Amino acid sequence: MKRLLFKLAGQDGEQPEAGAGDNNAQDNQPAAENPEATADDMRRRRMERFQQMEAESQAQGLKQLEQMSKSPSPPLTSPKSTSPPLASSKLAAAATPSSSTTSVKPTTTTTTTTTSTSKPAATTTPSSSSTTTSTVSANAHKIRECEVPMTESDYYILEKILYIYLKPTSENKAVFLKSLATELKSELAASGEKCFKLTPDVLDRFMVERLSTAANYPAVEYLIATYNRLKNESKKKVKQFVQDQAFSNQLVELIVRYLGIILTIPDMFQNSSTPAYGTGPVQLLPYLTGEFTEELSYEFLQSFIDLYQEDKKDIFQPIFSYMSTKMTTITLLGDFLSYFKAFSSLIQFKSLSDIFIGSQYWNPPGNNGAQMETATLLGAYFSPSATSNDRAVLNQYFPSASQLSQHNIREAFVSIHSVLKNYDQGLYQLVRSLLRSSPEAKEAFLVWICSAIDKNAGRTKMNVNAAEVASDGFALNLVAVMILLCEAFVDVSFSKVSMVDTNFLLNSKRHDLSSYTRLSATSEEVEEWQKSKQLEPSPNVNFITECFFVTLRCIHIALNPSFSKIKNISRALRENDNLKRNLNETRSSWQNTPQARLHEANLEMVKKREDLYKGLLLSLEAQLFEQQFIQKTAFFLIFTTKWLLKVINPNDQKLPLPLPPNIQFVALPEFCIEDVVDFFANVSAMFPHYLENLPLEVLVNFFITVLSAPENVKNPYLKAKIVEILSEFIPRDNHPSNNYFASLFECSDLVKENLVPSIMRFYVDIEFTGAHNQFYEKFNYRYQAAHILKYRQIVFDACQQQCQHATLFVAKGGRAIHETRDSRQNLGDDELLPLAIGRTEMHGTQGARTGKMTDIYLFLAVDERFVQSVVRDGRSFKVSMFATADKIMRRERLKNDDEMDKFSKLIERFEQAAREEEQEEEDLGEIPDQYLDPILSTLMRDPVTLPSSKTIVDRQTIVRHLLSDQTDPFNRSKLTEDMLIPNTELKAEIDAWIKSKKQK
Template identity: 25%
Template sequence: MDETTKREEPLPVQSKHSTPQSQLSPWCTSLFGDVFGVTLNVDDTSKRFLESTFTELVEEGLDPQFEESHADRIIIEYLTEVGNTNPFKWLRDCWVKVQQYKRTLKAKDPLRDEKLQVLEEIDRLTSNYGLVAFQIEDMFINGNIDTYLKDVIANDSLYSDFIIQILYHAHEEGTLLEFLNVFVVELAKEVSKIDFRDSHYQLVLNVFQLILSQKPVAAVFTQIDNFHAKEEVKPHRIETTTLLGPLFRLSPLQSTVSIALFDENTNSSSRKVKSVGESLQAEHKVLLERLFFITDKIIRGSEQSRNDLLKYFATIVNKNHLRRGDHADFSKLASNAFMTNISMVLIRLSLPFLDSSLTKLDKIDPNYFQNTHCLIDISEETRANATNAEANEYFEAHKIDKKPNFISDCFYLTLTYLQYGLGGLYISESKLDKLIKHLKSTVENLNRPISDPSNRLQMIQRMQLPALQKKLEQAKSEKNALTSFFIHRNLQLEIFDFIAGSSAFLVRTVEPTHLYPKTKLRLPFVPDVIGVENVDNSEHFREQAPVPYKYFPEFCVEGVINFVLSSCKFVANPMIRNSRLPSLMEFMLVFLRCPELIGNPHLKGRLVEVLSIGTYPMTDGTPGFMQDIIDTDPLLTDNLLYALLDFYVVVEKTGSSSQFYDKFNSRFHISCILEQIWKNSVYKRQLIHQSEHNEEFFIRFVARMLNDLTFLLDESLRQLQDVHAVQNELELRKQGGSNMDGTNEDLESRLSSAENQARADIQLANRTLDLFDMFTGEVPKAFIKPEIVGRLASMLDYNLEALVGPKCTELKVREPEKYKFNPKDLLLKICKVFVNLSSESDFTKAVANDSRSFKRALFNRAEDIIRRWGLSNEDFIKCLVTFADKAEETRIADEAEEQDLGEIPDEYLDPLMYTLMEDPVILPGSKVNIDRATIRSHLLSDSTDPFNRMPLKYEDVIPNDDLKQEILDWKRGKKANKSTDVNMTDA
C-alpha cells in the first residue's frame, strides 16, 4: 500500500484526548504493551517494535515511551505499517484486553479516573477502527472482509461483545446502514454456499441473531441492499437473490438434503429412514425457532421494518400462486423448503391472536380485501361464492384507503401461505407418488428379460435403466423428506392451532350477528329451500351469500380444508385428542350445512372426506377421533344428518366435465359417515323426521341413491364379466388357443383397466347398498313413493338375476377379494332390501310388475345359497320366501287384469314408460300428456321437459282431470264387459 492510499478517506479516527507526558507514562507503556502487543524498545522481541513512533519521539527530544495520547497513532501504525494476518481479530483482541483492564481497576487507585479515561479512549478507537475495517477493505495491511467474517462466524461467542460495540458506534455516528450493507450482505453469501446438511449454517445464524438483537439494527435491516425482491425477478430466484432468501431455504426439504440423507442406497432399512427423519425433525424445529427470532426482531424493529418484511413475504407468495396448480412446474417456482419455513414463521406470528380464548378475533378486519393497502394479489383468484366481476364491482364501491393493522396483515398473509406455501407440499406429494409409481413400473419392465435381442428399441431403453433407477431413488428420498414433515407432530400442532383460530374467524365472518364464539350458532343461516327444483339451485344460494365473505378469495377456506384433509391421513394427526377440535368441527358443519357459503362443491367433497376419516374407528378399535363430538355436540346432532343428506343430493352437479364421476367419491364418504353415526339413535330419529316432514327433499335423496346404485352395480358386474373374459383368454393363449383379437400387451392393459374400475365400482356399490339396508329398515315408506318404487324394484330384480341367474358364472374371477367382490355378501344385501320392504304392498306390486327381470325361480336360488352358506337365519329366509310368493301371486293377478283390458289406446299410454297412465298431467311447454309419477321421477334427476329440454318445475305441470276420468271410465268399461262375458259364459 503506498502513502497516497493510506491517506484516503475515511481519515484515521482521531483521539479525543491529547495530554503531555505525565505520571501515567509508565502505566501507559505497560498497558499499551499488553493491549496492543507493541513496544518502543528495539531490544524487546516479545512485542512488535513501532519504528515510526520511536523515531518521531526521538526527533522531538522525548523519551521513547508511551503516553495516553499515543493510542490512535499506535493503532494506525500497527494496522498500516506493521501488519497482522487478521487486522479485525487484532482489534477485537485489543478491545477485549481493555475490558479486562477496566474490571481490574481498583476503586482506591488515586489515578483511577485518568486510567479509565485512557481505557475508554482505546475502547472507542478499537471499535471505530473495527467499523472502518468493513467500510474500506484495503485500509489495513492484509485487510480482507471475507477473512474477517469467517473468523467472526467461527468464533461468534468471542466476537459478540465487540460486534455489539461496533454496532453501537456505527449507530451513534450514523453509519450503521453503511456497515450493515457490507457485513450482512457478505454474511448472507456465506449461507447461500451451503445447505441444511452443513452445520456451518448454525454459526452464521448465531451472528444474524446477535446483530438483530440490537434494535437499531432491526429497525433498518429491511433497508439493506438486496432485501427486497426486484419486480422482474422470477419466483424461483427470490430465495437466492434476496438477503433473507438463503436463510429461509435452509430445510430438510431441500432436494440436495433429502436426496443425500434419505438415499435408500445408504439408508436401506425403514428403521434408518425413521432415525434420519427424527433427527432432521429435531434440527428443523430448532431452525424454525431461530428463523422466528430473526423475523420477530425485524417486526419489532420499527414500523418501516415491519411493513417491509410483510411486503417481502407478500411479494414471494404473490409470485407463487401457481404452486397449487395441477400442472405446476416446480422448477420455476419457489422451493418447498423456502415456502414452508416462511409459512411456519408466519403461523407462529399469528398464534398470539388466534389462541384458544378466541378473544382477539375482532382485531382481524373482515373488510381487508377491499383495502387498497391489501398485501395480497387476489385479482385472478376464484371467489368464495361470487364472480370476479361481482367482487371487483363491490370492492370498487366499498373501497377502504387506510393502512390495515398488523394483525390483519399477518393473518391474511398466513392464510395465503397456508394455501400456496404448505398447500404446495400436498401437490408435490401427489406428483411424487405418481412419479414413483410410474418409475417403479418402468424399471420393473426394463428389468425383465429382453424378448428379442435384435430389437434395437428395447436395447436403447435398457441403457436408460441406471438413470431411471437413480431418479426413482431420488423421488423416494424426496417423498421421505415430505413425510417426515407431515408426521412432525409438534409442527403439525402449531399449524392446527392456526387452523382452529382461522376456522373460528371464518365462522364469525359468515354468522349473521358476527358475535361468534360469544353467542351460540343457529343453523341454517338462510332458511332451507323446500322444493325439488330448488334444492340444488346454486344461483339462488349465491344471492344469499353473506357480504363481504362471498367476495373473499376461495383459498381462505380451501387452505384450511386442504390442511385438515392432508394431516388426518398421517399418524401424527394433530386433531387427535386436541381440545381445539370443536372449533374445526363447527366450521366444517357450518360450511356443509349452509349451501350459500361455498360455490365449489369439490371443497365440500373434501370436508366429507375429512369427516369420513374422522368417524372411522381407530386402529385399536376405539371410535374415530371426531366421533365423540359428533355424538354429543348439540349443534352437530341437530344439523349434521341434514347437511350430509343435502350434499348427497347437491353433489350431483359439480359443474365440471367429470361431474358424473365426481359425485361417487363424495357419496362414498357420506355413506361411510352415515354408517358410523347410525349407531346413535338421535340420528335415526332425525332420518324418520326428514322422511315424514321433508318429503320432497327426501324423495330426491332416495332417487339419487337409487341412480347411483343402479349404475354402480351394473358397471361393476359388467367390469367383472370383462375381467372373467380376459383372464380366460390369457389362459387359453397359454395353451395355444385364442378367441379374442389383440396382442397380449393389449389384453394385459384391458385387464388392468377393468380390474381397477371393478374394484372402485364394487366398493362404492357396497357402501350404497349398506345405506339402502339401513334406511329401508328404518323408514320403508320413504322408498315406496310412486316416483321411485318401480325403478327400485327393477334394479333389485335385475341384480338378483345377475347374481343367481344363468349368467352368474360370468362373474367368476380369480382372487375376487382383490376387487372387494363377495357375491354371497352382495346377494345377502340385496335380499335384505327385499325383506325390509316386504310388508309394503306397493313395493310387492312394483316387483311383480317388472316383467323383464322378476322370476320366482331366482328367489328359490337365492334361498338355497343363503341357507347353504349360513348367511342368515331361518326367520329371514322365511320372510324372503313369503315375499317372493306374494310377488308371484301379484304378477299372475296383474297379468290376468292386463289381459282383461286388452289393447290400450295410445293416448292412454305414458309416452316414456308405455304403461297405462293413472294420473295424467300436461307439460306446459311441450303440451305432452304424461303420468304424474313419471314426470316427477324424471325431474328428480333432470329439471327440464323431456320432450323439448326447456326448464320445467314440478308445480308448473297441469293436471289433466278430463283424461284421467276418461281412462277411469275406459277401465270400468273394460271390467264391465269382462264381467258380462263371464256371466254369459256361466249361463
C-alpha cells in the first residue's frame, strides 16, 4: 500500500517528460498561468500530506478489516464514505471538508490503492430520508453461483455499466480481471461470507484494476462511456439495476475523479493517451466536438467542474488554447462547426467562461491588428473566410479564374454563400453563448472587440501595411456577427431608436474618437462640450447602445476598405488585361526575334497574374456580396439613419432646419454618415435588387434633411455621395425595381417639398469643394444632380399628360361600373342566377382585380383634380362602394397595412370633396343659362367649343360622349378629343362668377 501511496505522491520514479504526443508540453500549449508551481513542488506537497495521514490510514484500514471479518458485508447503500484518489496537490482540496475520512483497501499481490479526499459528508453519507428506495425485481437479489458470488444487480453494474468481467468473456470492449477475481475469491473465503457485496470501496478497487489493465481503447473514452451507460440505464430504470441514487452518485463521483487523475497525471494508468491528442486535458476535445461516438454531456461537465473547482483552470485552459490554435488552421471549407459546438458546450459554464476571458491570451495589450486575429483566444474563431491568406476557397472554387464561365462562377457563389450562412450562424451562437454566460464575459467581449477595432483602424487608410492589420475576412466576420446580435432591437418599426444613447459614443472611455474628423465641429469645441457636461452619457448604459456603436465601428473598418479593395483589384485587372492585349497584338513583331522567349515568359506571367487577380476578386465578392448579409447590413444602416434623423432633428421640425445645429449631431464622427453613403452607393450601383422591400423612405428622408441643411455637414464629398445615391435610385427604363424606387420620390411629401431646393443648393455649393481637381469633379456631381432634376421634369410632364386623360379614365370607368352594376342586378333572374353561381373559376380573380383597381386609384389620387373628377361623376360615384371595397380588402388581406391606410385616407378625401361639392352647389344657387352645359344642364367647369357646330359644352360631358360615339352630337360630324377648342374666355368668366358667389 505504501508503494502505491508513493506512486500517487509522485516519488515512485522519474518525472515524465513532455513528448510530442503530450498536450501538456510547453511547445503544444501556452505557458501556465502560474509558472512558479513546478512539478517538484507539487510532488513535495503531496508527499508531505501522505506522510501525515499514513499512520492514521493504516490504523483505520486494520480496524476496517477486523470489522469485515466479524460482521456481514455492509449493504449496497452503506454510509461509509469513499475516499477518491488524489490527482494533484489541488485535487485533494477539490471540495472544502467539514471532516476528513480515509479508507484503506486490503493489500494484495496486485495493484491496490489508498485514496483520500476532503468533501462534505452529504456527498457520500446520505441521510436515510434522502436515500432513494431500492426498486428491484426478485432476480436482482438472486445470488449468482460462481467463484465470486454476488447478487445479479451487482453483476449487472459490473458487466453492463463498468464492462468488467470476473470470468473470460468475448464481449467487445469488456475486460476480464483475472487477478482481482482471484483476490476476491480468497478474501471471501477468509471472511466466511457467502456473498461478496459491491460497496463503494470495492468499486474503487475494480476501477483501479480496470484502469491499470491495458485495454483496446483509451481510459478517457472508457470513463466517459461508463458515465453515459450509467445515466442511460438510470433513465431506462432497468429492473436488474438497483435504483439507489446515493450509490449512483458515488459511482459518478468515482468516474469523475479518476477522469481528473488521468488528465492531470498521465503516467498514472495505462492507455492514458489517445493517438490524435496525446495526453493531458485535450483528450476531452473529441468528445466535445462529436468526433467520437461518446459525448460529454452537460451533467458530466457540471459534475466534473464542481469536483475540480481549484483545478479547473489547469484542466480547461489548455483545451481553450488548443481549440484557438486549431481554429487558425481551419479554413472555411473545414469542420469549423464542431469546434463551435465544443466551445459553446464549455463556455455556458460561468466558471469556464471566467477562465477563458481571464487567460493571458484573451486580449494581450501589445498585439497589433493582425495579432488580434491570430494570437488571441477569440480572434481565431473569426478567422475562416473566403478571403483568408491560405486561399483555400480560391484554389477550390476559382482555379484558372479567368477561364471560368459565368455559370460556373454563379454555382461557386451559391456554394460559398451556403457555407458562409452556416459559419455566420454558428459564430453568432458561439458569441451569444459567451455573452450569456456572465456579465463579466459580456464586458470582456466588448473590451476585446473594441480593442480589435482600435488596432485595425489603419484598415481605413489608403496605404497600410497588410502585416499589421487583420484580414478582410476577419473584419467582415465581425460585422456579420454584430449585425445578427443587433437583430434583437433593429425592428421594422424602429421602436428601439430612442434607447440609443448618443452621448455614450461622444464621451466614453470605450470609444476613443479623438483622431476622427467630426461632421461639423472642431476638436476644441467637442472638448469644451465634454467639460461642460453637455455630452454627458447616462450612468447606466444599456446593451443596445453598446452593441449599436460597436457594430457601427465594425462596419467602418470592414465594409468600406473591402469596397476599396475591390476597386483596386479591378483596376489592376484592367491594367493587366491591357498588357496582355498589347503582347498578343504585337506577337507578330517579336515572335521571330531573339527576345521572343522573354516576351513569351512575360505573357505567361501576365496570364498567371490574371488568374490570381480574378480569383482574389471573386473570392472577396463571394464573401462580401452574400444577399442575406447585404440586406441585413442595409437594414441596420437604415436603422442608423433613423437614429441620425432623431439626433439632427429631435423635435421633428419642418425643413430646412434652423440654426444653430444640434451639438450632438455636429460632434459625431464623419464615419457615421460616410459608412452609410458608401455602402448604399456601392450596393445601389451593383445590386439594386438587393434593396427592394427595405424601408428606404427613411434613408431618402435623411438624405434630403442633410442636403437641405448643409451647415450640419462640412464635408462636400459626403453630400456629393448622397446625390450619387439619389441618382442611382432614379427609375431606369424597363427595370423591375422602377415602381418601388419611383415611390420614394413621388409618395413622400418631405421629398416633394424639399428635393428640388436641396439639389439646386448643392448644384451651387459644389463649386467650392476646395480640392485641386474640383474643376473636373464638379461636372460629375452636377451631372448626377441634373439627372435627378431631369427625372423630376419627366414626372411633372407625365402628370400633366395623365391629368388630361383623367376625365377620360373616369368616364370610361364610370360606364364600366354602370354596366357591372346593371349585370349584378339582373343576376336575380331564375335563369341567370344558376349560371353565375356555377362560374366558380372566375371567383379567384376578383381579389386581384380589386387590388389592381385600388392601385390605379391610389396612383392617380396624387393629383387633387382626379379626386374632384371622381366626385363629380354622379352616375358612378358612391362612397359606399369604396367603403365596401376597403372592407373586403382588409378582410381578405389583399394589401398590406400601409396601402390599406392610404386607401382609407383616399376615401376620406372623396367624402370631403363630395361634401364640398354639395356645399358649393348650395352656395351658387341659380346658375345663368350661358354657364350651363347644353347636354346635362350642369355648370361648365372646363368649357370647350366644338369645331363644326361651334357649340360650347363642358369638356367632361363631351369626352364621356366620345367614348361611345366620336361624332358631334349636334350635327353628327366627325369629332375627336384632340379637336376640342378650349374656351378660355368663358372659363375665366365662369371662374369669376363662382368666386363672386363664394364671397357673398
